[in-house]
Amino acid sequence: MRILHTSDWHIGRSFHGHATLVALHGVLETLAGQVRDRGVDVVVLAGDVFDSATPAAACYTLLTDALAAIRDAGAEVVVTSGNHDSAARLGFQAPFLARAGVHVRTDPRTLADPVTIDDEHGPVHFYGIPYLEPSIVRPLWPDETLRTQAQTMSHAMSLVRADLAVRGGRSVALAHCFAAGIEPTPGVEREIRQGTLDVVPLSVFDGPDYVALGHIHGRSELSARVRYAGAPLHYSFGEQHKPRGSWLVDLDARGLAGVEWLGLPVPRPxxxxxxxxxxxxxxxxxxxxxxxxxxxxxxxxxxxxxxxxxxxxxxxxxxxxxxAPAIVAEDSGSTYRERLRDAVSDTERIDAFLDHVRAGEGPSERERELLADVLDDRVRAEALA
Structure with missing residues (x-):
C-alpha cells in the first residue's frame, strides 16, 4: 500500500495580511497530481485542516475541491482534526463522507476504532487520533490521570495498541502534537504545551508501522517510522528555509518498506x-x-x-x-526623561531628543553646525524683541 502523509493545510490563514487561498489551491492541485502519478492508495491529513474554528465559506470550497481532486486521482483520504480546527465542524457529516472514501476522525471516543483499508497483502488499520485537549477529554476517561498532552497521548496510544493487538495486521496512526526532539517555529505553531510538560516522548508512538504527525510546519524525521510532514505553504518567514512537501510511505506485507520525500512547489519564494x-x-x-x-x-x-x-x-x-541597526549605542543607564531633566541648555535637550529617536545616534557634525546657527538666530531675535 502506498500512503501520502500531509498535514497542516491551515486553509484560510493569511500571510502578513495577504490571502493565501489561491496559492494553496494551486499547491494542493499539484499534490493531487502526485497522488495520481505515484499511484497513492491513501492520503492521510494529520490535523489543522483549517486555520480557524470558524472558517469562511471560501475555505470549505477549497477543501471540497482538494478532497475531490484526491479522490479523482484514485486515493482514499483519512483526516483528523488539529488544535486550530473545530472538531464538530470538521466532523460534520463524517459518516456520509466515509461512503465517498473520505474518512474524517474528530471524536476522541472512536480513536481506537480504525479505518481499515485492504490491499493485496490484507488489511491496513488507520487510527485517526484528533487533537486531544486534556481538560476537554478528561471526563471521557475519568480513571486516568490526564493533565498534560504527554499523558493524554500516552493513554490514546495505549488504546490503539490494545485494539491493534486484537485485530493484528499492519497499521498507521495519525496524531497532532509536539513530539520530543522537535522545536516549534517561533510565532507560527500555536502553543499546546506548558514548559516541557506537554512534549510527548517518542516511545509513546511505539506500535504502528508508521506514525503521521501534524502540528510542526517543517518536515522532520524523528525515527524511520515517526515523522512530521509540515505545512504545504510557507506561512511565516521563520519557515523560509524549510522545504514544502509530503512523505510518500510504502507498506509491504511485513510493514514499513520505505519512505520518500515528495517536494511541492513554492508559489512565491x-x-x-x-x-x-x-x-x-x-x-x-x-x-x-x-x-x-x-x-x-x-x-x-x-x-x-x-x-x-x-x-x-x-x-x-x-x-x-x-x-535592525548594525551598530547599537551602549546604554548610558539614563532614561530619556532623566536626560531631559538634567539638560541645562537647548543644545543638550536637542542632543537627548535625537539620541532617543535615532536609537543612540545623536546629531552629526553638520547638524550640530545648523542647530548652532538656528539657536544663535533665536537668541539674536529675542535680544532685539
Missing amino acids: LVTLTAPIDELLGDERFAVHEDSWVCAQYTDTAPQVDPMRRLRARFPHCATVVH
Whole structure:
C-alpha cells in the first residue's frame, strides 16, 4: 500500500495580511497530481485542516475541491482534526463522507476504532487520533490521570495498541502534537504545551508501522517510522528555509518498506534581506528577489522615514520591514526623561531628543553646525524683541 502523509493545510490563514487561498489551491492541485502519478492508495491529513474554528465559506470550497481532486486521482483520504480546527465542524457529516472514501476522525471516543483499508497483502488499520485537549477529554476517561498532552497521548496510544493487538495486521496512526526532539517555529505553531510538560516522548508512538504527525510546519524525521510532514505553504518567514512537501510511505506485507520525500512547489519564494536601506533600494545583488515575499531588515543606525512605501517601489511583495541597526549605542543607564531633566541648555535637550529617536545616534557634525546657527538666530531675535 502506498500512503501520502500531509498535514497542516491551515486553509484560510493569511500571510502578513495577504490571502493565501489561491496559492494553496494551486499547491494542493499539484499534490493531487502526485497522488495520481505515484499511484497513492491513501492520503492521510494529520490535523489543522483549517486555520480557524470558524472558517469562511471560501475555505470549505477549497477543501471540497482538494478532497475531490484526491479522490479523482484514485486515493482514499483519512483526516483528523488539529488544535486550530473545530472538531464538530470538521466532523460534520463524517459518516456520509466515509461512503465517498473520505474518512474524517474528530471524536476522541472512536480513536481506537480504525479505518481499515485492504490491499493485496490484507488489511491496513488507520487510527485517526484528533487533537486531544486534556481538560476537554478528561471526563471521557475519568480513571486516568490526564493533565498534560504527554499523558493524554500516552493513554490514546495505549488504546490503539490494545485494539491493534486484537485485530493484528499492519497499521498507521495519525496524531497532532509536539513530539520530543522537535522545536516549534517561533510565532507560527500555536502553543499546546506548558514548559516541557506537554512534549510527548517518542516511545509513546511505539506500535504502528508508521506514525503521521501534524502540528510542526517543517518536515522532520524523528525515527524511520515517526515523522512530521509540515505545512504545504510557507506561512511565516521563520519557515523560509524549510522545504514544502509530503512523505510518500510504502507498506509491504511485513510493514514499513520505505519512505520518500515528495517536494511541492513554492508559489512565491520567501527571503529576508539585510542591508542599509540605500543598498536595499539600489544594489543590483537584490534584483533577483524583486518578485519574492520580502522581509526587509534595514541596518541604518537611525530609523528611516516611510520605509515600507519606499521598499515596495522595488519589492512589490515586501511583507514586513524591521529596523535592525548594525551598530547599537551602549546604554548610558539614563532614561530619556532623566536626560531631559538634567539638560541645562537647548543644545543638550536637542542632543537627548535625537539620541532617543535615532536609537543612540545623536546629531552629526553638520547638524550640530545648523542647530548652532538656528539657536544663535533665536537668541539674536529675542535680544532685539
